[in-house]
Amino acid sequence: MFREKGVRIAAWVVCSVLACFAVAPFVWVIATAFKTPAEINLQPPDFLPAQPTLENFHRILHDEHFLRYIGNSLVIALGSMVSILFTSSLAGFVFAKYRFPLRGLLFLVILATAIIPLEAYMIPLYIMVFKARMLNSYAALIFPMVIMTFGVFFMRQVIMGIPDELLEAARIDGASEFWIYSRIVLHLAKSGMMALGVFAFSEAWANFIWPLVIVSSKDMYTTELGLAVYQRQFFTEYGPVSAGAVISIVPMLLVFALLRRHIMQGIATTGLKG
Amino acid sequence: MRRRSVLTSGLTLGAGLALGGIGKLRADTATSGKLAIWLGYGETAPTYQLAMPAFKQLYPNVQVELLTFDLREFEAKLAVAVPTGTGPDLLALHDFLFPRYYESGSLDAVPSDLAAVAGDAKVFDPTFTTLVTRDGKPWGVPWWTGRSALFYNLDQFKEAGLSGPPQTIAQLWEYSEKLARRGADGNLTRAGISLRLTEPSGGIQKFGYFYYQMTGQQIFEPGKQPGMVRVTLKDNLDIATQALLDHVEHLHGPKKVDDWALKHDAQGFANGAAAMFFREAWVIPFVRKNGPDIHMGVAPMPRDKAWGAFNLVEILSVNKDSPLKKAAWDLIRLLQEQKYLDNLLETSGWIPLRKDRDFSGFLAKNPEYRALMEEPAGYKQYVEAPDTAYQEVTARTGEVILAAYRDASLLGNRDAARKVILKAHDTAVPILKDAGIYEA
């Protein structure tokens, strides 16, 4: 776009500095996760561990049933992701490709619900979950996360980019609407679905307040909740806490690194480009 | 009758809740199931765990589940769970949470044998019995107290040429000036006394320590009616103003002994960044673990006009909606035994309230605890006025006081300081009025 030498040099400098800013805290916590307690308390601190140890990982995985928490987080994040992908793509398809009364109004209402955060209306939700006898269950943990306003908006943008001719051609061949959705739309919106999937997964993975009020037994803890509780209780034990932090971040990074290309492509298909 | 209707309303947040309640009422003496305990003070968890084998013998089919949370998060969880009938079976309530759950009808009446113990002046100081008593009977058993004391660094005292802990508030300030240390850049590197400068509820509580010694009253005094609260700031306007000025003077200017950017509280003390501070007994195990090089002394609160120690009391109650009420009370009975109280003291540092138990062996081994457990003549044990608006009134009033600490223009400005105290008073009154617990 801009091939001038000055711009390129500026780009390298600015981006490198900012990349350090983005990554340094993370590198620091990874380094800490491998340090011994003596090293952690050094003043001034060493950046990298002199004698890397797995003790911190061992401790947090061992004392805190962290593996179980990770399993719970996976179930919740995957459940939420699948549901959001399904509901968002279906609703996005309908809002993008059909005309029906009140379409604009309904879409606006869905968008407007994103303005208020969950923390603000948690109590009515809690009472609902309680009435449904769902407290302390996976169902309750996933419940507020089975839909996503942003997801509907996003998939509508993606699907609007699919030419109507393709859908019409299928109709003339006698295809049902659901067949068109599942075979044509989903196929063509694959990149968008991946981008949304990663986003939905990380949102559900990172949720903290809702699991806090819903969960009432340790075997239902999520990674985030387990880490927070551990951190509050052993706030001076930076080593295991850092190890826990690393464990809770790494899965997200792997997913993002592996799917990066699809995610970019997916966002590109939303027609949000210039 | 009134209690029943309150209970019903507490349960019927929605139509469906009543059904849940009926299902649960059938079997409050169940001998199997899951008994849930939530703790806002996780350091007491080992004591519950120690009692498990004995409890298992009584109830082999009851699974006990112990969850610990940060105090704030514990309160939030209780706030949504208990009124909807989904709270834990055993309620370990701090004294300021107790009235709220009593008012909402969530507590089970204490069985007669335990009630006799809770009301026995030989077992519990009447101050603590009063705390759990409503309508003439107890609704929980006081278990431990977080009693305030002065913690001080022996080596730093020696270095400053001070031979013993301050006896009076005046001495406390004087010593703090001698103990504070500055770096080459003029910044404080060590607080003479670590004051509570952040978190409004804690801030007003610690300010209240000074206020109590200087006036003989708490800022929020229990009213004549149970559950009612009186605000005393206007009655003691001049002294309260002085207490505030003392703080401001030691936070700004030449006599500065503490700074916001220092590590505070137990952590600061364990790091050697604070020479003195007021706290409760849990500091002892904390400092042993996190500041093994620190030689600490523990002294009773310094006196002024009055002399007393503040007590934050943990109360054990049982959730009225629990199907395992009998099992929960049996666990509470177990937790009264010497063995578990010894463990509580040793592992958490919180102090058991039962006077009929013997801790002399423990004190011989751990002399630091003397200042916290011995009650010299004239040393009064006081508790906060338990009230349903506790968090709100302390948070909002504390905000006024903490903001004033930051205001250097108050230095030596008595009129302005007086206005702050009046503002604090006028902040508290409408909150208490709103909650219907204000006593003029």
Place this chain on the structure above:
Amino acid sequence: MSIASGQVLSPPTSARRGRLATSLARLRRQHILFVLATLGPILLLFGVIRVYPILETIRLSFYNYHITQLRRPFIGLENYARLLDDDSFLTALLNTAQFSALSVVITLTLALAVAILLRSIERAAPGFELLFYIPVVTPWVPAAVIWKWIYDPMYGVLNLGLSLFGVPRLGWLQEPNLIVYAIVLVSVWKLLGYFVVIYGVGLRGVPEELLEAAELDGATAWQRLVHVVLPLMRPIILFSVVICTIVCFNVFAPVYVLTASAQGAPAYDFKVLVGEIYQNGFVFYHMGYAGAECVVLLLCVLSLIAVQLLAFRER
């Protein structure tokens, strides 16, 4: 016509018209059924999980609703009237506005600059984007572990670094004047990567031919940016501004996790709107009052979005 636009149908001859009409009617029925069968359950979910709890919260704002008290009288607009006298609420409103203004402007400007610069080093761009994205997928709880430590006044890396330049010790999370910047910094760190990616996608869509034409006309890099690239980016910038505003006005998690008081080192009690809602609802039990605060939040964000839409409308 209930079918989506753009259908390909040849002009019907009179002989085929009848059959076509029936097949169209059949299609329409099929569509209506499909829309009802799919959107119905999804809208129901939105109704139950979002719309109802929000409306319920708004309804409570007209009551003196205390979760553990029996009497919950209707009090009209009294909660709203009290908001005007509530210092904590007004502080929270101001803090949130200040935080959002700083955070939105810094995040989006920086993200746009980075995204544009990255287009000049196309080969390295994916790597950089990945690095910038790390904070986006870092949940708040571990992020707070890291940042609390960085900000620690006595032992933190930030003050250690600044002291090399002779900057005196600062209590980043303890000083009321500094904490807003500390939280802005964390939030820029967290959000930057997301908008770099969004802008990057937008910039890749700018036709290369347009830029080349401008270059041939002798336009400098700056002129090409201002006259070619930015106008084309208008919709995506608007989208980002709206999303970022919503996210920033809802700020709570970073404040909560950064200032939560582990015994020993609590931070300054920095008030934000959602924090006040949480405190009034969950800690003080004033659900009605919290509901009123919720309505104010909703109105604030809605009016900001309206202003943004107006400011960005096509001239």
